[in-house]
Amino acid sequence: xxxxxxxxxxxxxxxxxxxxxxxxETYKVASDTTxxxxxxxDAEGNLLGFDLDVMRCIGVLQGFEIDISSYxxxxxxxxxxxxxxxxxxxxxTIRPDREEKVDFSAPYWTSDQAILVRADSELNIITALxxxxxxxxxxxxxxxxxITDLIAAGIxxxxxxxxxxxxxxxxxxxxxxxxxxxxxxxxxxSATAEEDISVAGVIKTDENFGFFVAEGDPKGLLALIxxxxxxxxxxxxxxxxxxAYMGTDLVKVEAAWRASIGLLxxxxxxxxxxxxxxxxxx
Amino acid sequence: MDTRQHHNLGDVVLRxxxxxxxxxxxxxxxxxxxQMRRGETKVVIGPSGTxxxxxxxxxxxxxxxxxxxxxxxxxxxxxxxEDINCARAxxxxxxxxxxxxxxxxxxxxxxxxxxxxSRMTKAEAxxxxxxxxxRVGLADKAEAYPAELSGGQQQRVSIARALAMSPKLILFxxxxxxxxxxxxxxxxxxxxxxxxxxxTMLVVSHEMGFARAVADEIIFMEGGGIxxxxxxxxxxxxxxxxxxxxxxxxxxxxxxx
Amino acid sequence: xxxxxxxxELLITRGLPMTLLLTLGLLGTGLLLGFPLAFLQVYxxxxxxWLCRGYEQLFRGVPALVLILIFHSGLSRTxxxxxxxxxxxxxxxxxxxxxxxxxxxxxxxxxxxxxxMLAARSVGMSKTQAIRHIILPQAFRLSIPPWxxxxxxxxxxxxxxxxxGVLELMKQTTLIFTRIQFIxxxxxxxxxxxxxxxxxxxxxxxxxxxxxxxxxxxxxxxxETKGQVER
Numbered sequence: 170x171x172x173x174x175x176x177x178x179x180x181x182x183x184x185x186x187x188x189x190x191x192x193x194e195t196y197k198v199a200s201d202t203t204x205x206x207x208x209x210x211d212a213e214g215n216l217l218g219f220d221l222d223v224m225r226c227i228g229v230l231q232g233f234e235i236d237i238s239s240y241x242x243x244x245x246x247x248x249x250x251x252x253x254x255x256x257x258x259x260x261x262t263i264r265p266d267r268e269e270k271v272d273f274s275a276p277y278w279t280s281d282q283a284i285l286v287r288a289d290s291e292l293n294i295i296t297a298l299x300x301x302x303x304x305x306x307x308x309x310x311x312x313x314x315x316i317t318d319l320i321a322a323g324i325x326x327x328x329x330x331x332x333x334x335x336x337x338x339x340x341x342x343x344x345x346x347x348x349x350x351x352x353x354x355x356x357x358x359s360a361t362a363e364e365d366i367s368v369a370g371v372i373k374t375d376e377n378f379g380f381f382v383a384e385g386d387p388k389g390l391l392a393l394i395x396x397x398x399x400x401x402x403x404x405x406x407x408x409x410x411x412x413a414y415m416g417t418d419l420v421k422v423e424a425a426w427r428a429s430i431g432l433l434x435x436x437x438x439x440x441x442x443x444x445x446x447x448x449x450x451x
Numbered sequence: 452m453d454t455r456q457h458h459n460l461g462d463v464v465l466r467x468x469x470x471x472x473x474x475x476x477x478x479x480x481x482x483x484x485x486q487m488r489r490g491e492t493k494v495v496i497g498p499s500g501t502x503x504x505x506x507x508x509x510x511x512x513x514x515x516x517x518x519x520x521x522x523x524x525x526x527x528x529x530x531x532x533e534d535i536n537c538a539r540a541x542x543x544x545x546x547x548x549x550x551x552x553x554x555x556x557x558x559x560x561x562x563x564x565x566x567x568x569s570r571m572t573k574a575e576a577x578x579x580x581x582x583x584x585x586r587v588g589l590a591d592k593a594e595a596y597p598a599e600l601s602g603g604q605q606q607r608v609s610i611a612r613a614l615a616m617s618p619k620l621i622l623f624x625x626x627x628x629x630x631x632x633x634x635x636x637x638x639x640x641x642x643x644x645x646x647x648x649x650x651t652m653l654v655v656s657h658e659m660g661f662a663r664a665v666a667d668e669i670i671f672m673e674g675g676g677i678x679x680x681x682x683x684x685x686x687x688x689x690x691x692x693x694x695x696x697x698x699x700x701x702x703x704x705x706x707x708x
Numbered sequence: 709x710x711x712x713x714x715x716x717e718l719l720i721t722r723g724l725p726m727t728l729l730l731t732l733g734l735l736g737t738g739l740l741l742g743f744p745l746a747f748l749q750v751y752x753x754x755x756x757x758w759l760c761r762g763y764e765q766l767f768r769g770v771p772a773l774v775l776i777l778i779f780h781s782g783l784s785r786t787x788x789x790x791x792x793x794x795x796x797x798x799x800x801x802x803x804x805x806x807x808x809x810x811x812x813x814x815x816x817x818x819x820x821x822x823x824x825m826l827a828a829r830s831v832g833m834s835k836t837q838a839i840r841h842i843i844l845p846q847a848f849r850l851s852i853p854p855w856x857x858x859x860x861x862x863x864x865x866x867x868x869x870x871x872x873g874v875l876e877l878m879k880q881t882t883l884i885f886t887r888i889q890f891i892x893x894x895x896x897x898x899x900x901x902x903x904x905x906x907x908x909x910x911x912x913x914x915x916x917x918x919x920x921x922x923x924x925x926x927x928x929x930x931x932e933t934k935g936q937v938e939r
Contacts, residue, residue, distance in 0.1 A: 175736075176736075180729075199873070202883060203883060209886065209887050212711075212715070214721075240873045244780075244872060244873070335885060335886045335889035335890075339889070339895075362889065362890045362893055511830060513830060536829075539830060543830075553928060563831075563841060564833065568832040568833055568837070569832075596929045613830075
């Protein structure tokens, strides 16, 4: 027991030194990796997804490495805002209240919200939201915010919040709630995977996603990121990543990623994206 | 009846002068003084609550008296600059509830103080411990744990433990009161042979058979002070105070001779 | 079916090591701090005893998750102290365990019968010797059963570290079941959670077995609970 505790003390000291030592140009990326197709963990524990691969590609182009940590959505803004993590890449909608804690990059994606209902229910998008039903959403998401705004405006709807989006879907299937509101790509993916639920409709909210960094951008990362995104678009990499991740079968994408990541490790951004897109769509 | 040997009484081993002890409102010891010579055996009797145990504990300073002084040989152990641990090592104490170290075997119980306090080597201490265990008739139980021993055996081990430190005197605090009747005999036997061997012993007990056999003096305490003291036969036959006679009769009635 | 094996493998290889590391670290930190605390509370001067008592009340009275967040987010926002997640969890939960462990050891020391100390002093041992050779060995044996409880407790507390981004068993579980919902359907969430529960249960069981074994090795023949055996 004494040896173990000594080892742990040493480990804690080392961990403490971690923060102090600037380990070259490796930036710590925080991401709530529970949200396909933007960021998730495959069956082998690899972290992949649109946001993460965009960040990886930018890293290759701009000459920095990234170290991705799986974060809980609720504290991700605090931790990037405080500077403990360098970059947040997590499908985050640019919002004024969030801008108080972090600085956002230029928008890199536009998303809408979708409403999921049980396939056998008669609800459409209007009735689901205004018919006195219960809608589930993930905590701190724009979807939850949307429902909250509806309630504030006097619409007859009840909101139930979940720490994780799939738990909301589970409750929907089990009949505990009547609908789920969530960004469109994830909703579509869920509906594809489950026979019991379907997309009732899409609400055009035109939300802009941004990558985010600590307030004041002390390390000057936003310039690198914005420039990186522009380059990816110019190289056609951006479109390939979209083709790979949006609307495709998750298992296929995972296999495609494992087959292609080697190219990115070698520095071939274009080759990686194009092979990924091809294999994912076979 | 009087089987007591008249051994040579030596110099003064213990002197107690004017010991007082108060617990809250209760003035338990009211100026007790006594003296023991080498080789003497004295038995203290008296009604319960009269401070007999407290007196013993004040002698080896397990309880610190409010007033009074105690000398062990030439050395005043109540004075502040005396190393009380050193003094205690020379005074043996046998408790009513034995207080053997429960996590140690009988052998280890007896040898631990010689090792840690007298700084003997393990070999020396073990040899000493076995000798003492034999002396109390328990050499064959050396590897037993206290919980595996009967009350009488435990008490005998605790006597061996006290003996192992070669004490100048041994204090016995009601050594047989917690024992089943059948077990009392084996302990008293050990105590009698110790007395005959010349050990200086101050015993709080109501075992009058023991007292009459080996005690040089019986001390009768009442109300926190010594009412009367003297050789056993004198107290039995011709006590100074009626109270003494009363008490002696009562305990002889209850506990036999 | 292969999904189950795959998930189990992932849980064990990616989640379990960190959980074990945290558990040992927490117990170790708790032990290192808790034992001296208990000692001071039993044998120290009054102001010291007060302080120790206060410490104990503080760390036992605040929910574990709140403690973690205080060390992690609270410190960073107020004092600009940025601890890595592992360190925050280790400190917060380790200090908490030390408060519980100090209570365990304090109880054990105080359970050793008073007669033991008296007997030790009566053969001439100093207080230090008595504590070291007589009191502590007995207190140690008495503290094993409640310490087994603390092990169970701490093991479960480690799952709270997932809240601040430590990748241990609980976090790994959520990573798996959030994916699995998109591929196999939401009913699988329950399966994955059961697998995680199974692993936690197995760890608790193994830990208890180990500690039981230790307890039986240290058992004093015939010795039941505290202090004296009269007859």
